[in-house]
Amino acid sequence: MSSPVSYELQGKVGVISVDNPPVNALSQVVRQGLLDAITAAQSDASEAVVIICEGRTFIAGADITEFGKPLQSPWLPELLDEIEASSKLVVAAIHGTALGGGFETALAAHYRCALASAKVGFPEVKLGLLPGAGGTQRTPRFAGVGASLELITSGAPITAGQAKQIGLIDKIVDGNLRTAAVAFAAELIADGTPIRRSRDQSVPEFDHSIFTDYRASLAKRARGQVAPGHIVSAVEAAATLPFEEGMAVERDLFMECMNSPQSAGMRHIFFAERQASRIEGLSKDTPRRPVESVGVIGGGTMGGGIAMSFANAGIPVTMIEISDEALQRGLSIIERNYAGSVKRGKLSEEKAAACRALVTGSTDYSALADVDMVVEAVFEDPDLKKKIFAQLDAVCKPGAILATNTSYQDVDAIAAATGRPEDVVGTHFFSPAHIMKLLEVVRGEKTADDVLSTVMALAKKIRKVAVVSGVCYGFIGNRMLRPYGNTVQLLLLEGASPQQIDAAMETWGMAMGPLRVFDLAGLDIGYSARKALADDEEGDPRTYRVSDSLVEAGRLGQKSGSGFYSYDEKRQPAADPVVDEVIEAAAAEFGIERREISDDEIVDRLIAALVDEGRKILDEGIAQRSSDIDVVYIYGYGFPVSRGGPMFYADQQ
Ligand code: T1G
Numbered sequence: 001m002s003s004p005v006s007y008e009l010q011g012k013v014g015v016i017s018v019d020n021p022p023v024n025a026l027s028q029v030v031r032q033g034l035l036d037a038i039t040a041a042q043s044d045a046s047e048a049v050v051i052i053c054e055g056r057t058f059i060a061g062a063d064i065t066e067f068g069k070p071l072q073s074p075w076l077p078e079l080l081d082e083i084e085a086s087s088k089l090v091v092a093a094i095h096g097t098a099l100g101g102g103f104e105t106a107l108a109a110h111y112r113c114a115l116a117s118a119k120v121g122f123p124e125v126k127l128g129l130l131p132g133a134g135g136t137q138r139t140p141r142f143a144g145v146g147a148s149l150e151l152i153t154s155g156a157p158i159t160a161g162q163a164k165q166i167g168l169i170d171k172i173v174d175g176n177l178r179t180a181a182v183a184f185a186a187e188l189i190a191d192g193t194p195i196r197r198s199r200d201q202s203v204p205e206f207d208h209s210i211f212t213d214y215r216a217s218l219a220k221r222a223r224g225q226v227a228p229g230h231i232v233s234a235v236e237a238a239a240t241l242p243f244e245e246g247m248a249v250e251r252d253l254f255m256e257c258m259n260s261p262q263s264a265g266m267r268h269i270f271f272a273e274r275q276a277s278r279i280e281g282l283s284k285d286t287p288r289r290p291v292e293s294v295g296v297i298g299g300g301t302m303g304g305g306i307a308m309s310f311a312n313a314g315i316p317v318t319m320i321e322i323s324d325e326a327l328q329r330g331l332s333i334i335e336r337n338y339a340g341s342v343k344r345g346k347l348s349e350e351k352a353a354a355c356r357a358l359v360t361g362s363t364d365y366s367a368l369a370d371v372d373m374v375v376e377a378v379f380e381d382p383d384l385k386k387k388i389f390a391q392l393d394a395v396c397k398p399g400a401i402l403a404t405n406t407s408y409q410d411v412d413a414i415a416a417a418t419g420r421p422e423d424v425v426g427t428h429f430f431s432p433a434h435i436m437k438l439l440e441v442v443r444g445e446k447t448a449d450d451v452l453s454t455v456m457a458l459a460k461k462i463r464k465v466a467v468v469s470g471v472c473y474g475f476i477g478n479r480m481l482r483p484y485g486n487t488v489q490l491l492l493l494e495g496a497s498p499q500q501i502d503a504a505m506e507t508w509g510m511a512m513g514p515l516r517v518f519d520l521a522g523l524d525i526g527y528s529a530r531k532a533l534a535d536d537e538e539g540d541p542r543t544y545r546v547s548d549s550l551v552e553a554g555r556l557g558q559k560s561g562s563g564f565y566s567y568d569e570k571r572q573p574a575a576d577p578v579v580d581e582v583i584e585a586a587a588a589e590f591g592i593e594r595r596e597i598s599d600d601e602i603v604d605r606l607i608a609a610l611v612d613e614g615r616k617i618l619d620e621g622i623a624q625r626s627s628d629i630d631v632v633y634i635y636g637y638g639f640p641v642s643r644g645g646p647m648f649y650a651d652q653q
Contacts, residue, residue, distance in 0.1 A: 005033025014046035023060035057096025080108035093181030121157030128263030132254030136234035265644025272627035299330015305433025386417035393418035421446035438636035486543035504599035511638025519563035
C-alpha cells in the first residue's frame, strides 16, 4: 500500500506532503512516512524542507484510534526530534486545524507559516491527556509560560493571528498555501536565516508564583480532573529543567494520563459522540430533505430556546403563538437571551442582531405553509399536541418535517393525528434549548429514513449532539431519570438528607445533585405527570410521598422559593428543617427505621439505578448502542465526562 506521505523536490525546497484523510491523523504509517522523508531530505539537494498536508486540514493530532493499543515505532516524540534535528531548515505550512500532535509536529519544525483561516491548539486535555510529543516543552520556549498554560490547559484552539502574536507562528500567508510556503522557505534560505530549534531557546522571563496560582485556579475550573494539574507540572519542567529532562518529565506525566480511567472515559465519549450520529441500517448517503426555514409552535422557554438554536445556525424561524401578547412574550424571551449572550461576551452585538432578525412571529398557522420543518414545543398535553399536528397536517406543504419536542409523550400517537406519519419525528431538546447540546431524535414506527437522516444532519448544523431513541415513556434520558429519582426518594426515607445526597453525587462528579435538579426542574412537573397516570401506574408510593407532600405544601422548587431546599433571592439553596420533618413523617408512615447511610452507598445505588434502566433500554432496542446512552447522560444530564457515561463506567467497574 503506498505511503500517505510523499516527498518531492521543488527547486531547492523539498516538499513533504501528508495525505491521510479525513484529518491527516498521525497514524503509524504517517509517522513512518514522515521519518523516511525527513531522512531522505538530509542527503539530497534540498536546502530547505516544507511539511504540508492535503485535504481539509494540517495534521489534526495523534491517531486516537491507536490509543490503548501497544505503541508502535516510530514514536511521535522521537520522530519530532528527528525533524527538529534536521540539518535542512524545516517550515511547517498550516491550514485547517493543527491540533495536538499535529501542532507539536509544526513546533518541531524550525519555522511556521499559516493561512489566516487556520487554527492551532492542544485539545488533549479534553481527552484527559496532555501534549505527549514535546508540546509542553516547545510551546513555552516560543510563547512563554503564561500563554502556554492557558493554551494547553484550556484545550481551546486559537487563530493563526493569535498564535503569531504570541510567537507560535512566524508568517500569515494567503493564496495557495503550498506556493506561499515554498516561497517562504526559499526566502529564509536566501536571507541566510539560521535554523531555529526550540530546544536551543530559553523560556522567556516568568514569575515562579504563576505555577501555584495556576494550580489554585484549576482546582475550581477542572475539579477532580488529573490532566490539567499534570500540564502545569510539565510546563514548570520546561521552565526549570534542560530540554531533555523536561521531555522525560512530560513523557512520564503523559503516560500517567494515558493510563488513567479519566482519559479512557473521555476518549470513549469522543468517539461515542461521533458514533451516535450513525444510524444502524441506514446508509450514510440516504437522501436528505432541504431545511432552509423552520416553524416553532409555542413561544415558551423551550420554544424560544429552540427558535434560537435554528436562528444561531442562520435558519429563519417563524414562531407561532395563540395570541399577540403570547407571541410578544415569546419574542421578548428571545430578545432577553440574546442580550444576555452579548453581555456575557458569548456573541457579538452584530451576530446577535443578525440571529434575532431571523426570528419572526405570527398567530396564524398559514404562516407555516412554506416552511421545510416545524417543531412543536407546547406544554405536555397529549390532546393539544394531537390537535396541533392535525392543523399542521392541513397547513404544511407535502414533505415538510413535523417534529414534536415532547419529552415523554407517544410520538406514534401524535403521528397518527396526521395523514403523514412518515414525516413525523420527535426532536427532544433540553432546557435551556439554546445552550444544552443534547438532542434526542425520536424515531417513530413510521418515521421515514430520509426524515431521520435529515434531522441527524440538521442537528450537527445547529450544533447539537443528536442521539436516536425509539418510542417509550421518557425515551432514553428521562426514562432513566425515573428509577434514579425513585432511588433518591427511598434514600431520603431510609436516612439520607437532601444535602447529603447532593453532596455525595457532586463530589463523585455529577454537575448537580439530584435534589437540586428536581428543585430546578420543578417538583410539580413530576407531580402532574404522575397524576396523569392511571392509579396502578403510579408505582411504589414510597418513591413519591415526600415530593408530593412538598408540592401539596406549595414547595414547588426554585420557582416557588422552596422545594427540597429553601432559596434566597439569589436562588442559593439552604437546608430546611421543614423538609426533614416531612421526610421523617413519611418514613414513619411506611414504618421505615431510619439509619446512617454512607456516601458510597448513595453513589452506588443511584448509578446502579441509571445503569439497570439503561440495560433495559438497550434490550428493548430503544437505544442503538450503550455508548449512545453515555452520550445522553454526558450532554443532557451533567454526568461527568471523565467517567465516560453510566454504561461505560459500569463496564469499567
Ligand atoms: N484520530 C483519529 N480520527 C480522528 C481524529 C483523530 N485525532 N480526529 C478526528 N477523527 C475522525 C473522526 O472520528 C471522524 O471520523 C472524522 O475524523 C471527522 O471528525 C501526542 C496524544 C479535527 C476539529 O483531539 O477535534 O495528539 O466519523 O466528525 O467536526 O500530544 O475531529 O468520519 O469516521 O470531528 O470537522 C489530539 C480531535 C489527539 C483532535 C474536525 N487531537 N478531532 O472536526 O470532523 S491526542 C484531537 C477534532 C494527541 C499528542 C496527543 C475534530 C476536528 P468518521 P469530526 P469535524
